[in-house]
Amino acid sequence: MQYQSQKVAMPYFIAAIGLFTGQILFGLIMGLQYVMGDFLFPAIPFNVARMVHTNLLIVWLLFGFMGAAYYMIPEETESELFSPKLALLMFWIFLVAGALTIVGYLLVPYAGLAQMTFNDLWPTMGREFLEQPLPTKLGIVVVALAFLFNISMTILKGRKTSIALVLLMGLWGLAVFFLFSFYNPSNLVLDKYFWWWTVHLWVEGVWELILGSLLAFVLIKVTGVDREIIEKWLYIIVAMTLITGIIGTGHHYYWIGTPEYWQWFGSVFSALEPIPFFMMTVFAFNMVNRRRREHPNKAATLWALGTGVMAFLGAGVWGFLHTLAPVNFYTHGTQITAAHGHMAFYGAYVMVVLTIISYAMPMMRGRAANSEKAQVMEMWAFWLMTVSIVFITLFLTAAGILQVWLQRVSETPLGFMATQDQVTLFYWLREISGVIFLIGLIVYIASFFVEGETKEAA
Amino acid sequence: MSQTFTKSMARNIFFGGSAFFFLLLVALTFDTMQVLPKRDHRENITPAVERGKMVWEKNDCIGCHTLLGEGAYFAPELGNVYKRRGGEFVKSWIKSMPTKVPGRRQMPQFNLTDQELDDMVAFLKWTGEINTSKWPPNIEG
Numbered sequence: 001m002q003y004q005s006q007k008v009a010m011p012y013f014i015a016a017i018g019l020f021t022g023q024i025l026f027g028l029i030m031g032l033q034y035v036m037g038d039f040l041f042p043a044i045p046f047n048v049a050r051m052v053h054t055n056l057l058i059v060w061l062l063f064g065f066m067g068a069a070y071y072m073i074p075e076e077t078e079s080e081l082f083s084p085k086l087a088l089l090m091f092w093i094f095l096v097a098g099a100l101t102i103v104g105y106l107l108v109p110y111a112g113l114a115q116m117t118f119n120d121l122w123p124t125m126g127r128e129f130l131e132q133p134l135p136t137k138l139g140i141v142v143v144a145l146a147f148l149f150n151i152s153m154t155i156l157k158g159r160k161t162s163i164a165l166v167l168l169m170g171l172w173g174l175a176v177f178f179l180f181s182f183y184n185p186s187n188l189v190l191d192k193y194f195w196w197w198t199v200h201l202w203v204e205g206v207w208e209l210i211l212g213s214l215l216a217f218v219l220i221k222v223t224g225v226d227r228e229i230i231e232k233w234l235y236i237i238v239a240m241t242l243i244t245g246i247i248g249t250g251h252h253y254y255w256i257g258t259p260e261y262w263q264w265f266g267s268v269f270s271a272l273e274p275i276p277f278f279m280m281t282v283f284a285f286n287m288v289n290r291r292r293r294e295h296p297n298k299a300a301t302l303w304a305l306g307t308g309v310m311a312f313l314g315a316g317v318w319g320f321l322h323t324l325a326p327v328n329f330y331t332h333g334t335q336i337t338a339a340h341g342h343m344a345f346y347g348a349y350v351m352v353v354l355t356i357i358s359y360a361m362p363m364m365r366g367r368a369a370n371s372e373k374a375q376v377m378e379m380w381a382f383w384l385m386t387v388s389i390v391f392i393t394l395f396l397t398a399a400g401i402l403q404v405w406l407q408r409v410s411e412t413p414l415g416f417m418a419t420q421d422q423v424t425l426f427y428w429l430r431e432i433s434g435v436i437f438l439i440g441l442i443v444y445i446a447s448f449f450v451e452g453e454t455k456e457a458a
Numbered sequence: 459m460s461q462t463f464t465k466s467m468a469r470n471i472f473f474g475g476s477a478f479f480f481l482l483l484v485a486l487t488f489d490t491m492q493v494l495p496k497r498d499h500r501e502n503i504t505p506a507v508e509r510g511k512m513v514w515e516k517n518d519c520i521g522c523h524t525l526l527g528e529g530a531y532f533a534p535e536l537g538n539v540y541k542r543r544g545g546e547f548v549k550s551w552i553k554s555m556p557t558k559v560p561g562r563r564q565m566p567q568f569n570l571t572d573q574e575l576d577d578m579v580a581f582l583k584w585t586g587e588i589n590t591s592k593w594p595p596n597i598e599g
Binding site for chain 1: 463464465468469471472475479482483486487489490493494497498500503507512514515516517518519520522524526527528529530533534535556558559562563564565566568585589590591593594596597598599
């Protein structure tokens with residue numbers, strides 16, 4: 001660690017891992033409710049568990065992104081953070097606001113929560129992923145602006161690298177497109193249309209800029225490959241991301257009332273969306289093969305390579321699987337979507353945050369890398385979590401194919417619940433894979449507490 | 459990548475490409491906004507439909523159900539439920555929850571008033587009349 005202020009990243013990473021654990025526990029509750037419908041009912045109905053599961057995911061990834069930025073930007077700009085105190089203050093505000101929101105979901109019926117938080121004055125709640133009460137949404141904006149101010153000021157006074165620039169654009173984009181969550185017209189079609197401007201332009205747009213810059217940063221550090229080469233790759237990857245992904249938004253505009261030309265725009269451009277992900281895989285392997293140093297942190301290198309592969313499989317391949325309009329006509333809103341969602345989020349965003357944590361945490365603890373023993377344990381966690389997410393995806397895909405066949409393609413279609421009864425076996429298998437994922441996560445957390453011989457950070 | 463392809467060329471493709479396609483999205487959005495009134499039948503959005511959407515949102519229905527295919531995949535699609543079941547069935551179904559059948563998926567009791575139930579049905583009826591390019595493939599959603 002070259003700059004003292006980088007250390008503010010540490011609480012962000014710890015909070016991220018804590019909330020990640022909560023996310024997985026609620027995922028397991030939901031998985032069980034798929035097969036034992038009345039599990040924990042009425043204490044935690046499925047919709048509440050799902051809100052907690054998805055909101056925790058979003059919040060912990062945001063913690064991860066912010067921590068990553070606070071760690072990376074001083075090294076990239078070669079100057080201390082503009083204000084480490086502001087970064088620490090925002091950490092506590094975000095953590096308390098996030099925790100209160102989750103507690104609110106769990107303890108108060110949602111309609112009551114809406115009442116308490118002035119949703120009638122400005123209704124924004126009750127839309128998928130944007131369920132947060134108005135005060136929480138405003139809090140996110142305040143925290144994001146303070147964070148962006150801090151990062152932007154640091155970049156302004158320091159060295160301006162391409163990695164820092166792409167990261168900054170991704171983070172500003174994240175804040176700007178979140179503003180669409182405040183727009184909730186009473187016309188459902190308009191509501192859905194612009195809801196995607198937050199959701200799609202986040203995960204298939206600006207978040208990928210963040211992903212790319214995090215990956216590029218770690219690859220420079222662990223491979224020692226020339227910055228010029230890495231940054232050229234980064235620009236090409238994020239260029240392809242936005243060239244395909246922006247109009248790729250059209251793959252959400254097939255069946256929600258929008259004009260039919262979106263079926264063409266959406267199909268053509270989103271069929272190209274796997275390209276940047278494939279390039280990311282090639283990029284990661286290429287740079288590691290051309291490495292000019294043997295970095296002692298093997299675990300971080302493994303996470304970086306894993307991000308490339310799994311993002312390509314989850315976002316690229318599983319996205320392509322159901323993105324063409326004639327296919328999507330049958331698969332829209334089935335377990336196929338769930339399968340894609342799980343592997344894409346894990347492969348792209350979970351893994352890249354764990355990559356930067358894997359690289360940065362040892363540095364912040366005063367060593368170049370963790371002990372051999374700790375790294376072996378972390379790599380076990382990598383394989384346990386990655387293999388189980390692959391199986392979760394495969395089982396949900398199987399469930400989805402059966403669901404499509406029985407409920408949508410058949411000449412004598414079954415009803416929704418009758419179909420669900422037919423695919424129970426796959427839901428059980430998914431739940432078992434989920435338990436193995438949790439074991440992997442426990443091993444991951446335990447790896448932070450393994451001692452052993454380490455070298456001082458350079 | 460070869461030496462003739464420089465970083466600044468890559469950067470220009472990034473800025474130029476992103477700006478171009480974002481403007482294209484804005485242009486297509488503009489066109490979509492002109493066409494939408496014929497497809498969403500907004501002239502039929504009555505105050506009851508508006509209130510119904512609020513009831514839908516305040517009870518986080520999207521946390522279990524899909525609506526035009528978007529939402530959670532735990533419970534049936536409701537974009538066409540008005541056609542599939544009719545308004546009276548929807549109201550009596552909501553009122554009789556939870557079924558408490560052991561082992562079955564349970565829907566909470568939301569204690570909706572008669573007015574809220576009527577508004578919800580109005581919202582679901584209007585939603586069912588949106589031109590969704592023939593989706594879903596059949597009445598089961």
